[in-house]
Amino acid sequence: MDEDGKVDDRRLGMDRPIARRDFLNGVAVTALGLAASSTADAAPQDGGGYYPPGLAGLRGSHPGSFEVAHSLRDGKFWESAPPPVPGEDLYDLVIVGGGISGLSAAHFYREHKPGARILILDNHDDFGGHAKRNEFVLGGRMELINGGTLEIDSPRPYSRVADGLIRSLGIDPPAFEEKYGKKEVYDKIGLGRGAFFDAQTFGADKLVSGIGAKPWREVLADAPLSARAKADIIRIEEADIDYLPGLNSAQKKDKLWRISFKDYLLKIVGADPGVIPFYQASTQDEWGVGIDALSALDVWGFGANRGFQGLKLEPGSAPHMGNTPSGYADGGSYTFHFPDGNATIARLLVRRLIPGVVPGKSAEDAVRAQVNYAHLDRPGQAVKIRLSSIVVGARNIGTPAASTGVEIAYSRFGELFRVRAEKCILAGWNMMIPYICPDLPKVQKDALHYLVKIPLVYTSVAVSNWRAFQKLGVQSIYSPGCYHSTTRLNPAVDIGGYTSVRSPDDPIILRMVRVPCTPGLDERTQHRLGHADILATSFETFERKIRDQLGRMLGPAGFDPAHDITGITVNRWPHGYAYEYNPLFDPQWPPGQAPHEIGRARHGRIAIANSDSGAQAYTDCAIDQAHRAVQELLTLT
Numbered sequence: 001m002d003e004d005g006k007v008d009d010r011r012l013g014m015d016r017p018i019a020r021r022d023f024l025n026g027v028a029v030t031a032l033g034l035a036a037s038s039t040a041d042a043a044p045q046d047g048g049g050y051y052p053p054g055l056a057g058l059r060g061s062h063p064g065s066f067e068v069a070h071s072l073r074d075g076k077f078w079e080s081a082p083p084p085v086p087g088e089d090l091y092d093l094v095i096v097g098g099g100i101s102g103l104s105a106a107h108f109y110r111e112h113k114p115g116a117r118i119l120i121l122d123n124h125d126d127f128g129g130h131a132k133r134n135e136f137v138l139g140g141r142m143e144l145i146n147g148g149t150l151e152i153d154s155p156r157p158y159s160r161v162a163d164g165l166i167r168s169l170g171i172d173p174p175a176f177e178e179k180y181g182k183k184e185v186y187d188k189i190g191l192g193r194g195a196f197f198d199a200q201t202f203g204a205d206k207l208v209s210g211i212g213a214k215p216w217r218e219v220l221a222d223a224p225l226s227a228r229a230k231a232d233i234i235r236i237e238e239a240d241i242d243y244l245p246g247l248n249s250a251q252k253k254d255k256l257w258r259i260s261f262k263d264y265l266l267k268i269v270g271a272d273p274g275v276i277p278f279y280q281a282s283t284q285d286e287w288g289v290g291i292d293a294l295s296a297l298d299v300w301g302f303g304a305n306r307g308f309q310g311l312k313l314e315p316g317s318a319p320h321m322g323n324t325p326s327g328y329a330d331g332g333s334y335t336f337h338f339p340d341g342n343a344t345i346a347r348l349l350v351r352r353l354i355p356g357v358v359p360g361k362s363a364e365d366a367v368r369a370q371v372n373y374a375h376l377d378r379p380g381q382a383v384k385i386r387l388s389s390i391v392v393g394a395r396n397i398g399t400p401a402a403s404t405g406v407e408i409a410y411s412r413f414g415e416l417f418r419v420r421a422e423k424c425i426l427a428g429w430n431m432m433i434p435y436i437c438p439d440l441p442k443v444q445k446d447a448l449h450y451l452v453k454i455p456l457v458y459t460s461v462a463v464s465n466w467r468a469f470q471k472l473g474v475q476s477i478y479s480p481g482c483y484h485s486t487t488r489l490n491p492a493v494d495i496g497g498y499t500s501v502r503s504p505d506d507p508i509i510l511r512m513v514r515v516p517c518t519p520g521l522d523e524r525t526q527h528r529l530g531h532a533d534i535l536a537t538s539f540e541t542f543e544r545k546i547r548d549q550l551g552r553m554l555g556p557a558g559f560d561p562a563h564d565i566t567g568i569t570v571n572r573w574p575h576g577y578a579y580e581y582n583p584l585f586d587p588q589w590p591p592g593q594a595p596h597e598i599g600r601a602r603h604g605r606i607a608i609a610n611s612d613s614g615a616q617a618y619t620d621c622a623i624d625q626a627h628r629a630v631q632e633l634l635t636l637t
């Protein structure tokens, strides 16, 4: 592998010019001719040609977006902070965080106070938070993919508030799914699910196909697994065996929430340990941890066979299930996704908040719209979105109980600014709030610290064609031992004049997912380590891992990583999904006493939103929590 210097960089194409080195650090300042000015009224976003969705390289938590936060966390920021630049006018509301929650909060606030002057501050160079998009030009056409938040989809039906907001933006999820979503392009040409066994983990490189379509015996025929491991995977997936005889459904569920899925396989199903490397990463995309740190009941609740089919469990949620599996066990919400994921929702919210920024009239036409970033933050407009601005302090003026306003401090391009507002909503990552508001009660700070977000990486890889996928008969590949544990062809969605790729000869974007885990540790410790891993990894390492992995998985079908990879965007989310709690490691708190409930308490004129404050990593939660935070502030005079 690469760390040992055993791969040939030239063979992999590490010397090839692709769409990433011009923007190596996610900063396009030179290429776009933009000077990184220090003043709030002449920043890069105010210049022509500023268009972050088109940037490649390290995106998501891009360089420049988080260093100040880490120095604040480490207690160093104020030691060397510059004197503040004189403040601006008073705002009615300052919102920290321009993700879906922050943008929704601005919308709800203006519903009640239409003339309100609102400033939204976000540390990234683009708005949308996790709901961002990657935009490529491939073969002369626009190809879109989500950089983070993908689907309008949740474990439970959208609330009246969240559903009402997205419908008011012109999105009708069931109708859109019917009209634009059902493009089973890859199914129609017979592409299914595959798995890649890598030599380092399994002894030999081998890709198998037909998962879900062929009997497991056929799928695994040439897999580099022992005969016992193969037989046990076939048994786990296909046999109708009751491994907990003598117990009723409720008793079985009560047993299953107490053990990890790994222990279920080893100790109750009696599987050979050789099956574990195959299943280990199968839960990472959804939960951010492997099967060592997830209860067997949660895996069952998410709808997998995997040794549960013979238990004859009654459908539906049960006590001690996690939020996501319990919701999906009861049915889930409607489902639809735009070609750029929920970035279109963020665009539609911005269109509503600041006329003229996102041209067009319908939800459909927002997909192809070229956002005019220079209009996000102009003097005199009611709502302003100021990017590259990280908030380092928010304090009530006076005591919280008798607060007369809020003073907010933010850092932008090395300078410190102060701004005053009647009220403030912190819609950013909740675990940063104790550093922004050091005068919060200790119990609230401890609660906020508890919420360790889930780290993950969504890597977008542009390739010149997908003939190898067609030849291998796969549209997605699970690769449990590899750096990225899944790879899939960009799902097809045609909407608003945007059309997805149809021919395997055409260029396309691949979505690869990496979740850095440390099996054997509790979930939150794994997330902390994963967070550090993501930020410590250079683009060069990501690139080499991607080229090596794609070459080994697809090379036998003619894929040449040196020639066929044309662009790479690594969307790093060290602070990704909101923490939803884990029945294996977290206590069951009494109602109102869970960390996110204690943590989100209003502090004087400062209210707290973000999906973290609902402990659910979903867009409807981000919207619902924005609504709650706004309602809390509206009760104040």
Ligand SMILES: Cc1cc2nc3c(=O)[nH]c(=O)nc-3n(C[C@H](O)[C@H](O)[C@H](O)COP(=O)(O)OP(=O)(O)OC[C@H]3O[C@@H](n4cnc5c(N)ncnc54)[C@H](O)[C@@H]3O)c2cc1C
Binding pocket: 096, 097, 098, 099, 100, 101, 102, 121, 122, 123, 124, 128, 129, 130, 131, 147, 148, 149, 150, 151, 152, 153, 154, 389, 390, 391, 392, 427, 428, 429, 432, 436, 456, 458, 573, 575, 576, 577, 578, 609, 610, 611, 612, 617, 618, 619, 620, 622
């Ligand atoms: C890779 C990925 C995939 C996902 N897929 C889905 C999906 O398919 N469906 C779904 O419903 N949900 C998904 N989610 C969950 C997603 O988090 C939510 O749906 C939603 O986008 C969260 O919105 P938010 O506004 O609460 O938080 P965020 O999107 O995180 O926005 C908060 C913003 O505040 C900023 N901020 C934080 N602190 C500060 C500060 N001090 N100063 C200034 N700005 C600050 C952050 O940088 C960020 O830009 C996904 C998340 C990730 C990471």
